[in-house]
Amino acid sequence: AQKVTQAQTEISVVEKEDVTLDCVYETRDTTYYLFWYKQPPSGELVFLIRRNSFDEQNEISGRYSWNFQKSTSSFNFTITASQVVDSAVYFCALSARGAGGTSYGKLTFGQGTILTVHP
Amino acid sequence: DADVTQTPRNRITKTGKRIMLECSQTKGHDRMYWYRQDPGLGLRLIYYSFDVKDINKGEISDGYSVSRQAQAKFSLSLESAIPNQTALYFCATSSDRGPYNEQFFGPGTRLTVL
Numbered sequence: 001a002q003k004v005t006q007a008q009t010e011i012s013v014v015e016k017e018d019v020t021l022d023c024v025y026e027t028r029d030t031t032y033y034l035f036w037y038k039q040p041p042s043g044e045l046v047f048l049i050r051r052n053s054f055d056e057q058n059e060i061s062g063r064y065s066w067n068f069q070k071s072t073s074s075f076n077f078t079i080t081a082s083q084v085v086d087s088a089v090y091f092c093a094l095s096a097r098g099a100g101g102t103s104y105g106k107l108t109f110g111q112g113t114i115l116t117v118h119p
Numbered sequence: 120d121a122d123v124t125q126t127p128r129n130r131i132t133k134t135g136k137r138i139m140l141e142c143s144q145t146k147g148h149d150r151m152y153w154y155r156q157d158p159g160l161g162l163r164l165i166y167y168s169f170d171v172k173d174i175n176k177g178e179i180s181d182g183y184s185v186s187r188q189a190q191a192k193f194s195l196s197l198e199s200a201i202p203n204q205t206a207l208y209f210c211a212t213s214s215d216r217g218p219y220n221e222q223f224f225g226p227g228t229r230l231t232v233l
Binding site (some may be wrong): 004006009035037043044045047050091093106107108109110111112 | 152154159160161162163164167177207209211221222223224226227229
């Protein structure tokens, strides 16, 4: 079975601080996909990034960066110089084939991390 | 116009009532999903459908049923609502082409069962 753990329930920082959100996953599949979503106070889910299991290159997009390490089954998300607008719930998610060989598509989500950035 | 829409956006109902949440999409995707979100639990899969004739139970299907009326429409029903079904419900779609299966989410329906 697939599992995603976001051990940090809530994080509070002051604007301009860097913050890292942790994500640890479990799967027996060798091919899988990892995602991060942002849920601002308005409630919608905003797609941030997708990474497949064969691509361990780190990625940077503006103030956002992601560190994927298969050796530790982690896919951590760092926000550099945080801003108040970054305040949201952040979800890490996993898509894997799973038992029975069913195709990819279903997402297993972590519990979410509530990030609050204070001015 | 939004690619994935959900109606209603908010609903308050009483225990025992039958409720239907509707989802429509204009993305042309075959795959559709229903998730519920509870604080501290993330999103959990209720039902999913990989095409009109294919419907499958997810992680927490008890107390729910679904109907795939067409490629573009996927409804979630609570036959007899109970308070612990109070949650935020999301519909999502994905393509069956390619391996990525990125899911596109609707805006959510906030359901309160009194």
